Amino acid sequence: MTEKQKQAYRQRWLNTISLIVRTVVGVFFAAVGLFIYAIFGPTMHGWFEGPEPIPVEEIQRRIAEKEADLDRVENGIHLETGLIAAEGWEQVRATCTACHSAKLVTQNKATRDGWEKMIRWMQETQGLWELGAQEAVILDYLAANYAPEESSRRANLDMDEIEWYILEL
Amino acid sequence: MKKQKKTIGLHELYQKDPIEADRLLWGRESDPETRRGFLKKGALLALGAALGAPMVHAENFPAGIIPAGLADADTPFQIPGKHPDLIVLNDKPLNLETPAHLLDDKLTPGDKFFVRNNGLPPEESDIDVNNWTLTIEGESARQKKSYTIQELKERFQEHTYQLVLECGGNGRSEFNPPAKGNQWSTGAVGCAAWTGVRLKDVLEDVGIKSNAVYVGYYGKDRHVSGNPEKEAISRGVPVEKAMQEESLIAWAMNGEPIPYQNGHPLRLVFGGWPASCSGKWLSRIVVRDRVHDGAKMKAPSYRVPCNPVGPGEKVKDEDMCIIESMPVKSLITYPMTGATLKLNQQLPIRGHAWAGELSVEKMEVSTDFGATWQPANLQKAANRLSWQHFDAKVSFPKRGYYEVWAKATDSEGRSQPMILPGWNPKGYLNNACHRIAVKVV
Numbered sequence: 001m002t003e004k005q006k007q008a009y010r011q012r013w014l015n016t017i018s019l020i021v022r023t024v025v026g027v028f029f030a031a032v033g034l035f036i037y038a039i040f041g042p043t044m045h046g047w048f049e050g051p052e053p054i055p056v057e058e059i060q061r062r063i064a065e066k067e068a069d070l071d072r073v074e075n076g077i078h079l080e081t082g083l084i085a086a087e088g089w090e091q092v093r094a095t096c097t098a099c100h101s102a103k104l105v106t107q108n109k110a111t112r113d114g115w116e117k118m119i120r121w122m123q124e125t126q127g128l129w130e131l132g133a134q135e136a137v138i139l140d141y142l143a144a145n146y147a148p149e150e151s152s153r154r155a156n157l158d159m160d161e162i163e164w165y166i167l168e169l
Numbered sequence: 170m171k172k173q174k175k176t177i178g179l180h181e182l183y184q185k186d187p188i189e190a191d192r193l194l195w196g197r198e199s200d201p202e203t204r205r206g207f208l209k210k211g212a213l214l215a216l217g218a219a220l221g222a223p224m225v226h227a228e229n230f231p232a233g234i235i236p237a238g239l240a241d242a243d244t245p246f247q248i249p250g251k252h253p254d255l256i257v258l259n260d261k262p263l264n265l266e267t268p269a270h271l272l273d274d275k276l277t278p279g280d281k282f283f284v285r286n287n288g289l290p291p292e293e294s295d296i297d298v299n300n301w302t303l304t305i306e307g308e309s310a311r312q313k314k315s316y317t318i319q320e321l322k323e324r325f326q327e328h329t330y331q332l333v334l335e336c337g338g339n340g341r342s343e344f345n346p347p348a349k350g351n352q353w354s355t356g357a358v359g360c361a362a363w364t365g366v367r368l369k370d371v372l373e374d375v376g377i378k379s380n381a382v383y384v385g386y387y388g389k390d391r392h393v394s395g396n397p398e399k400e401a402i403s404r405g406v407p408v409e410k411a412m413q414e415e416s417l418i419a420w421a422m423n424g425e426p427i428p429y430q431n432g433h434p435l436r437l438v439f440g441g442w443p444a445s446c447s448g449k450w451l452s453r454i455v456v457r458d459r460v461h462d463g464a465k466m467k468a469p470s471y472r473v474p475c476n477p478v479g480p481g482e483k484v485k486d487e488d489m490c491i492i493e494s495m496p497v498k499s500l501i502t503y504p505m506t507g508a509t510l511k512l513n514q515q516l517p518i519r520g521h522a523w524a525g526e527l528s529v530e531k532m533e534v535s536t537d538f539g540a541t542w543q544p545a546n547l548q549k550a551a552n553r554l555s556w557q558h559f560d561a562k563v564s565f566p567k568r569g570y571y572e573v574w575a576k577a578t579d580s581e582g583r584s585q586p587m588i589l590p591g592w593n594p595k596g597y598l599n600n601a602c603h604r605i606a607v608k609v610v
Contacts, residue, residue: 099394101261109347118349125464127394151345153588154601157506157572162606167508169517 082106088141091134099126105146112143250428252280258351262286262393262401263430266356269603270505272521275558276331277359279428285336285357287465288401290430291389291450298426298434303371303418307385307455311376318420318435324374325366330415331555332440333360333523334447337471337492340599343589346481348596355500355603360521360556363438365419368454369412377408377456384411385461386437386448403463404471406439406446408456410493415440415554418451440554441525443471443492443597460491473593480592489594494525496590497579498600499532499559506605515562516573516607522547523556524579531578532559536571539587539602545575571607 072078073085081102083089096105110118116139122128131138247253248265255265265284272281298318306313316324336357341348368384385405392399410416417438420427427433432449439446445465455461465471472489474482499522510516522529528550533542545561565571578584585602 101259103257103259104351107258107352108349110349111346114346114349127392127396127399148345148347153345155343157604157606159606162507164507164509164608165505167504167510167516169510169514 084145086141086145088137089145091137092141095131095134095138099128105142109146109148110142111148112139114148115139115142115146248284248430250280251284251430255281255283256356258353262288263290264351265430266353267359268505269355269500269502269520269605271502272356272359272500273502273519276423277361279361279422279425279431282359282361282422282428282431283336283357284430285351285444286390286401286430286449287445288390288392291391293429295389296429296434296450301434301452303435303451303454305371305375305454305456307457309378309381309458310456311378314375316371321366321371321418321420325370327364328367328414328417329362329364330417330438330440330553331360331362331551332415332417332438333358333495333554333556334438334440334444335359335495335498335523337443337445337495337597338595340601341596343599343601344592344596345589346592348594350596357444358498358500358523360523361422362424363417363419364421364424365417365435365438367414368416368418368437369414371418371454372411372456375456378458380458381408381456382459383407383457383461385455385457385463385466386451387453387455387463388432388436388448388450389452390450400464402445402448402465403461404445404448404466405455405457405461405463406442407460407493410439410442410446415552441494441523443495445471466491469595471597472595473597477591478593482592482594484594492597494527495523496598496600497524497527497529497577497583497585498522498603499529499575499577499585500603501534501573501575501605504605504607507608508605509608509610512565512568512609514609515564517560517562518545518573518575519558519560520575520603521556521558522575522577524577526554527579527581528553529557529577530580530582532557532561533576533578534561534563535574535576536563536565536607538572539574539576542576565607565609568609571609572604573607574602574604576602 070080076085077083078085078089078093081093081097083093083102083106092105093102096102108118119128119131119135119139123130248255248257248263251265252267252271254271255267258264258266263284263286267277267281267283274281301318302315303318303321304313304315336353338348338350339353339357340355341350342352342354372384383405384407385403387400387403390401391397392401405411406416418435419438420435422428422431427436432451435451436449437447437451437454460466468486468489469484471492473492474484475488475490478484499520501518501520503519504516508516518534522532529547532545532547534545535542543561543563545559548558550557559575559577563573574587576585576587585600587602589599589601
């Protein structure tokens with residue numbers, strides 16, 4: 001190996017080492033930069049742009065997304081109305097919620113006969129229209145899904161509903 | 170099985186009736202054609218406050234949709250002027266009940282006073298206190314006469330009474346076979362200081378004929394179906410009740426204007442009778458020569474069988490009698506159910522008791538399901554038809570699960586039953602003892 005060759009060899013070594021050192025330093029500063037951004041980024045953001053109003057279109061889009069989200073059935077319950085999504089629920093939704101909240105259905109329980117009485121009462125006094133062929137569908141649905149439960153003359157307190165707390169005296 | 174929470178979310182409210190939700194929450198009126206909301210200044214501020222920032226381009230914001238800043242919130246929505254922990258039984262018409270522990274105040278504040286609407290309240294923007302009139306007429310009135318609220322204030326002596334209002338259906342949820350309607354548990358009751366003029370003084374000013382039997386009311390609330398021909402509710406009381414000193418035409422509750430949902434700017438207050446007698450948004454009073462026949466006066470509304478019937482029995486309309494005085498009842502308002510305490514700690518109990526037209530004579534509490542009762546301190550009523558406060562201290566012999574039961578006895582010796590009182594088709598008048606759960610650890 002000539003002196004020239006040796007020198008070229010050393011030079012290549014030095015170049016390689018220098019490249020490694022520069023890479024490590026570069027990566028280090030990039031990491032520090034990212035770290036600082038992660039901590040102060042949100043604060044710095046405001047320096048340049050100020051608070052940004054959400055455009056109405058964006059709000060509408062998000063809302064449409066949310067609304068669409070609720071008009072669906074999950075675990076057998078229609079989220080928007082709370083109705084049990086069994087056969088006939090769409091007819092009940094269309095007919096009953098035209099005038100009143102679906103809660104007036106879901107919080108009540110009755111036999112088919114009892115539900116029929118409520119329909120008659122609404123027809124006689126509250127302006128409910130003739131239901132025609134829909135009536136049987138609606139009554140079947142209500143009788144099947146909102147039927148009376150057996151209970152004693154005085155039920156136990158509902159243990160699942162009680163939120164126990166330490167009373168400070 | 171965990172019962173479904175009875176609270177209603179913002180999304181649900183908007184889903185039901187977006188325009189109505191706007192009106193309820195923000196007082197925002199909408200143009201049905203463009204569906205563009207007209208945000209009044211107050212509504213705009215309310216929206217801004219809820220979002221935590223003023224809303225840019227609010228005038229373009231379409232009617233009946235949830236602002237995105239709130240759309241993420243899963244918290245139950247709040248009815249303006251009402252406590253967020255009231256339970257929404259129904260949102261159209263609005264029915265809110267007060268959990269027992271929120272009734273701990275001696276006088277129920279406006280934000281905690283239950284709401285039983287039969288229809289939709291008049292638009293808040295349509296309520297013009299200065300030009301609001303009350304007209305008295307009817308076949309047994311000597312003349313037709315109208316008064317502005319200012320005239321009522323100037324012409325008649327002002328009176329303030331603490332009066333209990335309780336919905337006839339309070340406690341309905343416990344009846345079996347179940348009764349239709351709002352499934353109230355215990356919270357359709359409140360007692361406030363009502364200020365107004367005596368109905369008696371106004372009726373005497375108008376003049377009533379000797380054949381007068383009943384006094385009915387009409388209010389400015391609208392039928393839920395939207396049909397302007399239909400009344401939401403129009404009930405009343407016999408003349409004898411109307412002429413009592415404590416029967417008021419009221420404009421203030423606890424020294425402030427009556428809350429919007431409770432009948433602002435004018436309502437009747439008949440303490441101790443089903444609250445449906447006490448018309449809200451009062452605009453007209455009719456003196457009748459027969460039992461008033463307005464909406465919800467006829468059977469089976471606010472009526473119980475004249476003679477006792479078995480559970481589930483069918484009762485003919487003519488065998489149903491109008492409810493008058495409410496029965497004796499009490500509520501434990503402190504502590505809230507679910508209290509956990511240490512052995513040897515004494516538990517202070519407090520609450521209120523009332524008895525319709527009568528007074529409460531005795532108050533007792535039990536920690537052993539009624540096997541033994543101990544007397545509670547019972548205060549005198551501030552005036553007739555007010556509720557009475559009680560308190561007691563109870564101790565527990567060993568660790569475990571307990572219930573504290575409360576039982577009031579009225580001035581005629583009638584007590585609250587521990588089981589349900591007699592069944593009736595519409596589930597009225599459940600005055601069974603109230604109870605709370607307590608654990609000693």
